[in-house]
Amino acid sequence: MTQHTAIPDIALPAEWRDFWALTKPGVMKLVVFTGLCGLLAAPGHVNPIIGFTAIMCIALAAGGCGALNQWYEVGVDSKMARTANRPLPAGRMDRESALQFGIGLCAFAVGIMGVAVNWLAAGLLALSIFYYAVIYTMWLKPSTPQNIVIGGGAGAFPPLIGWAAVTGDVTLMPMLLFAIIFMWTPPHFWALALFMKADYGAAGIPMLPNVAGRKETRKQILLYSFVMAAATMVPFAIGEASLVYGVAATLLNIGFIALAFAVWRNTATEASDMQPEKRLFAYSILYLFALFAIFAGDRMLIG
């Protein structure tokens, strides 16, 4: 007997490029780079194959976290112009695929890190995934304007993991690298939140500019910039980095604080007039790349 059951319309299968977009490749670059710098700066030697595997696991976990983030925030992403064209809000992929992809990547990354590298690095990787996907994405981000401050810890894990992959332990120095990224995150994201305020407001995310106002956010950016600059000088102050790093970090910090001052003095309310904020956001990415590259290079040269 032939059945004539109506079949509902189905979405076409997603392209592999959509899965790639789920991993947030732009964010992954910075995560991989800081993880690599942690690995290179650590004392001791790691086989290049094992080192490559460690970095690959950090990248896979970051990609998995990106997928889990997009799976959870599909409603929010659809309300923001910046994120509306992502695979899920644009309807190019179903949520279940994104969830399975994210969990699969994260589980695979932790498992391989444990088996091939060491279980401390794998444990830190698992903790960073939990921190980003659950503590930051599901809890802090939608509920408090301090989301970026506390959630900054999620992005600060990679150098710690890279270091642990080489040494098998966690000492003061990798904790300092963690602290630098932790302090760098608020001014970086608040600069973005200032000129994307309307987007975040439409999505109902309580970013600092939407809750405390632009003036307070600009003041906080300046304050955190000073704290971050101080944190970057500690490796030099305690003799864990050479004068070359000390001079380079000072110059980079002068640039950062000068831009943060320009943001503090700006009173613009329209995104089109927020050139200082846009400059600080762009510079902050370059800053972190440069600072970690110089630190890693310095540590490799001084042994």
Next chain:
Amino acid sequence: MSERKLTDIQQDARIVGNLDVEQSRVTRERQAGRARMMGVVLIALCVLFFAITVVKVGVWG
């Protein structure tokens, strides 16, 4: 139960049958693209796992 359970292939055939020609072509293209990409990833992982094993076993000292 009188209703026979459809196999995956039969279900796929019903789904494809519900698509127009252009949608079927796009579906096959995307599936082929994903299959190719998965093949590349699996080959790369095989090479990596072999290399990791060699390092762990200490064949090269």
